[in-house]
Amino acid sequence: MPMNLGMRPEIAALLEQVKGMIRDEIMPLEDEYHAEIAKGDRWTYTPRQAEILEGLKARARDRGLWNFWLTDSDKGLGLTTVEYAYFAEEMGKTPLGAEVFNCSAPDTGNMEVFERYGNAEMKERWLKPLLNGDIRSAYLMTEPDVASSDATNISMSCVRDGDDYVLNGEKYWSSGAGDPRCKVYIVMVKTGDEDTPKHQRHSMIVVPAGTDGIEVLRPMEVYGHDDAPHGHMHMRFTNVRVPASNILLGEGRGFEIAQGRLGPGRIHHCMRAIGQAEAALEQMCRRALDREAFGKPIAHLGANYDIIANCRMEIEMVRLLCLKTAWYMDQGDARAAAPWISQIKVMAPQVALKVIDEAVQMHGGTGISQDTPLAKMWTHVRTLRLADGPDAVHRRQVARAELKKHTQQKV
Structure with missing residues (x-):
């Protein structure tokens, strides 16, 4: 079967709207939003914080830029997993992106559970307000x-x-x-x-x-x-x-539900990590061209050309691996998709961490400070190497699938 890793024209047009909103409306408010956290009780939302977040969500909802993640539901926009992967990457470029479009973890996975496995009362009491972004x-x-x-x-x-x-x-x-x-x-x-x-x-x-x-x-x-x-x-x-x-579903069905929940979520996490890698690479390139040392832009010093080139190539490789995994998910065979999900779960965070770390290095001391988002990005992506299963568990799954091709013995 041909492997289509692209988007339909109407979905590509939606993606352009999302890119524009992230660039022009969400990113300019990031610093002000996060500065509010230190004011008063850290575990509540200040009036200004709520105004920023709910205002952005209302704009996205009014424009129909909402619940993109619903790839197998009549409630969504009918995206395939491959198509949604491109949206997840863009939303990963800003900490506010996923929530503004009601595509945040763990809500997406929980909504999927409620829709697939919940009874009528659960859908009314929990799924409906989650889909609306109210809770x-x-x-x-x-x-x-x-x-x-x-x-x-x-x-x-x-x-x-x-x-x-x-x-x-x-x-x-x-x-x-x-x-x-x-x-x-x-x-x-x-x-x-x-x-x-x-x-x-x-x-x-x-x-x-x-x-x-x-x-x-x-x-x-x-x-x-x-x-x-x-x-x-x-x-x-x-x-x-x-x-x-x-x-949900009755006693003893937890693993069945978990596998249905975690598979798509891992793809979403990985594509958002690629978005963070892209954002870090952009910051790295701007710094390399704007900052001078020893009489020239630092882009021309040391191995910085090679570093930038390798970051670009590795991002492209892991993006293609994520899209291929998303394609396998779209074929409807979760078992066939599982080894591919494990591959991206290992590789996407590792590549993103490398790119972010190189961007930190290019910024010098500023890179580990509060003056750039790079330090926060690194800690977030480093956590991803543990969330939804540590690397060692996923490598084990990849190896078992590979060995199974060459032996009839249980591995």
């Missing part, structure tokens, strides 16, 4: 006391008690749970015992934020930063009761 959500999977890269280790207890389930345990790196607009969690829990087949021991359950027994212990810091007001929270659940109807 935020969080996905709670990782736990502090187990190696969560092997999700069969997830241990939060979820026990049926009459018409309720009772949850006990801790979660951390609960991204978005610090946001005051976060109203609902989707939580990976253990419902089976040791006699249950390993991949049927876990379930996903919907828990309203603020339910009795939920305690936020602390925000986790990423290289010393707490990412307020979004946050990655460490949380404790003590006898948290939720209706039994809040279980």
Whole structure:
């Protein structure tokens, strides 16, 4: 089958609108928006912060630049995963981009779960306001006391008690749970015992934020930063009761739901990382031409030509790998797409980190300061090498798929 990695003309026109809005309306407000975080309570939105964000969202929504990520739904704009990948790259160039167009993680994955697996009540109570951008959500999977890269280790207890389930345990790196607009969690829990087949021991359950027994212990810091007001929270659940109807698909279906949720999300993360690499390369080139040392622009010093050239070539290679992966997703065979998803999950953050680091180096001391966005970009992308599975787990999957071609033995 021919592999089309391009866009239809009408989708390309939409992308040009998104590029223009990012360049002309979102980026000019970035610094003012982030300066507001230090004013007052870091875990609330100041009036000006809310005005900036909600104003941009309203403009995007009014222009129909909204929910691009809905690639397999009549509620979206009918983009393929390949087409959406180009949009994710552009949105990755600014920290506000994804939310302005209602394409933020973890909301996109959670909305997909609600649409595919949620009942009518969940869709009305949670999916509708999420699609409108009125609330935020969080996905709670990782736990502090187990190696969560092997999700069969997830241990939060979820026990049926009459018409309720009772949850006990801790979660951390609960991204978005610090946001005051976060109203609902989707939580990976253990419902089976040791006699249950390993991949049927876990379930996903919907828990309203603020339910009795939920305690936020602390925000986790990423290289010393707490990412307020979004946050990655460490949380404790003590006898948290939720209706039994809040279980998604029924007991033991957690892994099935997780794979459907995480596959597209990993592609989105990787394309946004490429967007950050592109933004870093642009800053690197401008610095190389504008800054002089030893009587000439620093572009002409040392190995800077080679550095810039290698960054461009590596970005192009990893973008093509991401688009090929997106094409496999569009064919509807998640199993066939899985090794490709693992490849980009390893390579996209590594290439983005290299480009950002080279841009930092080109800026000298300014590059690690608050005077450029490069330091924040680096810490964000470095986190991506752990989010949705660490590199080692994904390399293992790639190797197993490769070895399987050459042996009938289980690998």
